[in-house]
Amino acid sequence: DSGVTQTPKHLITATGQRVTLRCSPRSGDLSVYWYQQSLDQGLQFLIQYYNGEERAKGNILERFSAQQFPDLHSELNLSSLELGDSALYFCASSVLQGSGTDTQYFGPGTRLTVL
Amino acid sequence: AQSVAQPEDQVNVAEGNPLTVKCTYSVSGNPYLFWYVQYPNRGLQFLLKYITGDNLVKGSYGFEAEFNKSQTSFHLKKPSALVSDSALYFCAVNQVYSGAGSYQLTFGKGTKLSVIP
Numbered sequence: 001d002s003g004v005t006q007t008p009k010h011l012i013t014a015t016g017q018r019v020t021l022r023c024s025p026r027s028g029d030l031s032v033y034w035y036q037q038s039l040d041q042g043l044q045f046l047i048q049y050y051n052g053e054e055r056a057k058g059n060i061l062e063r064f065s066a067q068q069f070p071d072l073h074s075e076l077n078l079s080s081l082e083l084g085d086s087a088l089y090f091c092a093s094s095v096l097q098g099s100g101t102d103t104q105y106f107g108p109g110t111r112l113t114v115l
Numbered sequence: 116a117q118s119v120a121q122p123e124d125q126v127n128v129a130e131g132n133p134l135t136v137k138c139t140y141s142v143s144g145n146p147y148l149f150w151y152v153q154y155p156n157r158g159l160q161f162l163l164k165y166i167t168g169d170n171l172v173k174g175s176y177g178f179e180a181e182f183n184k185s186q187t188s189f190h191l192k193k194p195s196a197l198v199s200d201s202a203l204y205f206c207a208v209n210q211v212y213s214g215a216g217s218y219q220l221t222f223g224k225g226t227k228l229s230v231i232p
Contacts (some may be wrong), residue, residue, distance in 0.1 A: 092159075100147040100166075100210060102218070105161060109157075
């Protein structure tokens with residue numbers, strides 16, 4: 001158990017809908033990262049927050065957004081969902097703002113299925 | 116741009132035999148390299164990382180990795196494989212993403228390890 005929690009574990013929804021994924025980082029970690037894992041794209045970095053502020057953006061679609069709250073938990077919002085958004089979404093956390101030597105610890109993921 | 120390559124989609128090894136999962140990287144500057152393991156329906160678990168210093172890095176569950184700068188490789192090894200080692204293994208490189216000093220992990224496509232009893 002990494003100490004990173006994600007809810008829900010599974011999510012099934014329809015195209016065009018909007019969902020929110022939630023992540024709580026390890027105690028003491030200030031950075032939260034979001035990743036998408038799919039069969040065709042592999043593991044893709046989406047976005048990073050550090051202490052409430054956006055620090056880095058990866059391959060995140062405009063339909064997706066995230067935020068980190070004062071208690072450091074983070075939410076990833078996915079809207080206008082398409083079939084291709086079906087994937088496993090991981091949250092990770094680390095102590096620092098993203099030092100190269102910093103280890104990221106991953107949560108168990110949320111499996112999103114868009115029908 | 117930074118990248119990692121895992122040339123083998125699948126590696127099969129007999130229980131008790133040594134295992135190697137290969138990884139090569141391409142970065143400008145100093146590489147910070149990581150190995151993670153993913154068991155079915157689970158998140159990624161950190162195994163080990165190379166930052167600097169000794170080229171042989173020891174990690175969790177008896178795994179180790181050898182950093183080779185001239186060959187730009189970071190292969191994962193274990194002297195004696197267990198059936199419970201069967202999983203998906205990811206190599207990743209961490210390099211600065213922007214001038215703000217934020218780093219981004221870039222993952223390889225993963226290698227499925229099957230340890231045969």
